[in-house]
Amino acid sequence: MTVHPKGKTNKARGEETREKLIEVGLRLFAMNGFNGVSMRSLASEAEVNLATVGYHFGGKQGLYEAVLKEIIRFRDEFMPSVDVTQEQVERYKAGEISKEEMVAWFFRSHMEGILADPITIWGIMLINREMAAPSEVYPMLDKEFFEPAINAQNILLEAAMPEGTTHTEIMAVGTAFIGMVLKFVRAKAFTDRVGWDEMTPERIEELIEILSRRVVAFICC
Incomplete structure (x- = not known):
């Protein structure tokens, strides 16, 4: 006891x-x-x-x-909220930051929020289980976790991608983006292949830097 x-x-x-x-x-x-x-x-x-x-x-x-419910409560601590994302889009539209900087900020926010805290990683693993095999509480998770996160992501993508991009393309790119982030949660296959014993803070930063550049190229530039 x-x-x-x-x-x-x-x-x-x-x-x-x-x-x-x-x-x-x-x-x-x-x-x-x-x-x-x-x-x-x-x-x-x-x-x-x-x-x-x-x-x-x-x-x-x-x-x-x-x-x-605890995961939902801390959602905005490891995923950019709608309001914060909208602020960055307005900064881009005002010429304060470039499109590349806006997209890199969004991706970095996701990766740092998810990979930097072991407790958060457990939460993402559980969410992955819910996506693969939804339980009876999935509707709550969809409404209070996924929907706000997707709304924030769509705001970012609509600003970053060319005018006239269809909703289907935005959702397809967004889904690929999420998959890229989640692929590195407890990514033993990756760490084994590159010869890392573990995801240290320095290695997480190296990984984020590499992927941020590639995500910018993938989404818009």
């Missing part, structure tokens, strides 16, 4: 336990999928008794939904 510092209220201890269960749930669901995680393994990894999961979330399904 986790030992809590003296003086903490029951409410504070309960919140700590709830956060720990979400953190553990995120990692286990990302690695094993919903059906591959048992209540017993959740409790064991979080160092709580089995009844605690039910007390805080009503069961495994409730914890899974709480994990996805």
Whole structure:
């Protein structure tokens, strides 16, 4: 059992336990999928008794939904929001930045947000699972996570691509863009082939620099 510092209220201890269960749930669901995680393994990894999961979330399904809501809550910390993207587009239109700089900024924001934080990587892995095999909570994820992210991306692409580009082409390029980003989440095949033991901050920066130039060429210039 986790030992809590003296003086903490029951409410504070309960919140700590709830956060720990979400953190553990995120990692286990990302690695094993919903059906591959048992209540017993959740409790064991979080160092709580089995009844605690039910007390805080009503069961495994409730914890899974709480994990996805946590991912949604932090979406704008690792993906450019609609408002922030619109600001960059306005800067481009005003001549403050070039089209190349605008596109590179968007791609870099995605890559840095996703690859720099191990917790974020677990979230993206879980989202990948939902895209491959949608669960009953997928509609919530689609509305509150995917839709805002795609809207921001479309704003960027509409400004970067030639006038008159069809919606189908914008969506096709956007899907390819997302795939390029997600391909490097837990990319063991890539790191093995280039001889890297792990994705260090320096190697992440090198990778982002290479791909930023190529994405600019792919999308617009």
